[in-house]
Amino acid sequence: MGKRHWSRREVLGASAGVAAGMAFAEPAKAAAAPSAVTPELIEAAKKEGKVSYYAAIQLEVAENLGKMFEAKYPGISVRVERSGAERIFQRIAQEQGSGIHAVDVANSTDVSHYLEWKKNGWLASYLPEEVAKNFPADQVDGEGMYATACAWLEVIGYNTNLVKPEDAPKSYADLLDPKWQGKIVKGHPSYSGAILTTTFVLSREFGWSYLEKLAKQKVMQVQSAGDPPIKIMLGERAVMADGNDYNLVLFKDQGKPVEVVYPAEGSPLIIVPSGVFKEAPNPNAARLFQSFFFSTEAQQMLVDKFAHRSFHAEVKPRAGQKPMSEVKMLKSDPVQVQAQSEEIKARYAKLFRV
Known part of the structure; x- marks a missing residue:
């Protein structure tokens, strides 16, 4: 029997309002506490030994991120599952609907996906310390469910x-x-x-x-x-x-x-959030990978090697690339994108x- 193709309408529902032009303006129910990378987290992640990363960014970018992580944390392998954002959304809906928990961390180029995943209770609250310290509040979900990992x-x-x-x-x-x-x-x-x-x-x-x-x-x-x-x-x-x-x-x-x-x-403006899933099969490795994704070294690599944009306050702009401050940007409203998709x-x- 072939896989059922889930339409977006089947898995989408109404979500709380987000102010137009803002990334994550939904009021927080409870502020998330920042989480540091501790020796205990690293040890627990190494015992799991792997992390499953669903990526909507280009394959070469995702694989480079994975290789950097593996080099920093030997013994933990990163399995990159790369596809278009809409395909990732459908896949996660199929898996969750079937009780299959295969994804640890996912990033998407469609912010409205996170509104739906959050509404469904599929995301875990995990706010990396680096995000709390160096990222603007409008690029971070108030409950720590996701944050903007990069943009273009x-x-x-x-x-x-x-x-x-x-x-x-x-x-x-x-x-x-x-x-x-x-x-x-x-x-x-x-x-x-x-x-x-x-x-x-x-x-x-x-x-x-x-x-x-x-x-x-x-x-x-x-x-x-x-x-x-x-x-x-x-x-x-x-x-x-x-x-x-x-x-x-x-x-x-x-x-x-x-x-x-x-x-x-x-x-x-395209922002690319990343979030950890509540039923992640490798929860500690997922959190360690999420923290690494938002680290200065990973963010600087995305800028220097792949010309992505970062909201990290300590990341230096790429030489020769027109800064976002000099570009007239057209921002979207994720709730409206979700409703009209x-x-x-x-x-x-x-x-x-x-």
């Missing part, structure tokens, strides 16, 4: 061999120019949480009429937020309508013919037929 911006980009700087699009409106017909690539909200959030933001800011016009540009449709940068780097398309900025920054560092465009109207994906699929 969704942007426009182009291949510099195919497009001259003076001809490149500077805004979302520019993408509707007939000259870009058949030359654009973009991600899909049914696979990627980052693209789902981006689609929500664009439809909110410009209306669905904008996306209807964009769909008529004969857009190449790919899955994740990491796919459009690859397509323009390879020259398979000249311009990307969405996709993460960090891939383009890394490609530029490698001498690839790509350029980042932070749209005039603003760039959707099925409608967004269905409406989008009708417009952008593969």
Whole structure:
């Protein structure tokens, strides 16, 4: 018998309100106490010997994080299960619904997933000491269920061999120019949480009429937020309508013919929380891994090696990367993303037929 495909509607429900533009504005029922990494925690984690990490960040990033953790804590292996955020959400719903407890720690590019997991009682309250000390309150759940592990911006980009700087699009409106017909690539909200959030933001800011016009540009449709940068780097398309900025920054560092465009109207901010599950099969290793994820060394690696953004107060910005303070950011409302997700994906699929 094949696995049942759970729709998001089956596993979603109403959640408490979150103020628009804030990451985690839900009032805390009880403030979480910060937890330090103790010798006892390390010893207990080593006895478990493994941690199961479900990752929506790109595989190379997740694996690097895992290898750093394994090097710091020999004897504990990290099993990375990487997929798109929407696929991870479905998988965890299937597992939890079947009484299967396989996930220790999960991160997602869709904040609304944490609202649902928290409402369902699936997350454990665990606030790493480093988070309490160095992260802004609006990036931390008040009850310690999750916090923002990293972030990036969704942007426009182009291949510099195919497009001259003076001809490149500077805004979302520019993408509707007939000259870009058949030359654009973009991600899909049914696979990627980052693209789902981006689609929500664009439809909110410009209306669905904008996306209807964009769909008529004969857009190449790919899955994740990491796919459009690859397509323009390879020259398979000249311009990307969405996709993460960090891939383009890394490609530029490698001498690839790509350029980042932070749209005039603003760039959707994608935050990537991480949380420990209450029924984690390796609860101590899960907590140790969560603490490591938010440590200065892990956060600095995400910035330096992968051009991600960090909210850690002691992490130094990446040289040559445009700081978030200089970018007009378009922030989402997780509750609204959650409420509209099925409608967004269905409406989008009708417009952008593969």
